[in-house]
Amino acid sequence: MAIMDLVMYSDLATFQHNVISSKVGHLVMVLLTVDVGLIIFFGQIGPMMMNFGSPLEQFEWETMDGQGTNGLGMSEFGILVWQDFQFACGVYPAYKVFVTSVRTEATDNVKRLRHHPSIALFHGNNEDYQMILQWGDVKLFTAIKIYKDVLPSIVKALYDPPIPYHHRSLYGGQGWDTADPTIGDVYQWNIWGGKELLYQEYDLMGGRFVSEFGMPSLPSMRTIKYWMVSAPAQEWHAQRSFKRHFAIVMNENFRVTEDLETYAFRMQVMRSESIRFAYQSWRRGWGGHRK
Helix, strand or coil, rough: CCHHHHHHCCCCCCCCCHHHHHHHHHHHHHHCCCCCCCEEEECCCCCCCCCCCCCHHHHHHHHECCCCCCCEEHHEEEEEEEEECCCCCCCCCCCHHHHHHHHHHHHHHHHHHHCCEEEEEECCCCHHHHHHHCCCHHHHHCCCHHHHHHHHHHHHHCCCCCCCEEEECEEEEECCCCCCCCCCEECCCCCCCEEEEEEEEEEHCCCEEEEEEECCCCHHHHHHHHCCCCCCCCHHHHHHHHHHHHHEEEEECCCCCHHHHHHHHHHHHHHHHHHHHHHHHHHHCCCCCCC
């Protein structure tokens, strides 16, 4: 879901209104075609909580929800939204002035968005608890006040009937545990990252609600040529760690090639196959004990 959000929103903020209208309308139809029922407006990159209340942002949301010029929206097709507040992958302060600012901006945005029928829940933060676990100093996490008190109280006060509030993701429901697959939501990035397991083993890596998973891939050669034909040399070598991650998975499933076009195509095939393995195996296991 988050990957779908990344595809949809990373490039829209620079477009003019008429371009956004046609592009977003098309992307809504893509969601419908591939049977997506829920997408995440991701707090780290999504525009919904950035530049609060800007005309461009408001137009974008209205268009997504069928109130723009094309009239094709998520609410008409039953596509739901997991709406993040803009806290992600960090440790935020909780001194009085900052919390007051958060309260003001969150109140303004919940009021602005609450009439959209496609919003299924509001979500406090993405991976902030995980950052604390990795760094090992829970005492630094003063922003827990924002996620457990400030934001849920705003959502509760402004929604009638009430709407769910999920205070963090990952969330295992047991104190600081973020990896319990039987409680809350989990991420599953142990294919091309993490433990670098085989994607054919996705059936062993499910959870009650897998809110992030997937396999990245290179785009088509047409896109690569468009973006990289005049790029400086250092751009071709950026994010070298990803090349290593991809090479490990590719070498386990395809013959080695030095031809970029063939490599890009095979990565797209591999991505498609890995997603198929995940969905098929998790659907078969749905409904079992603690599943």
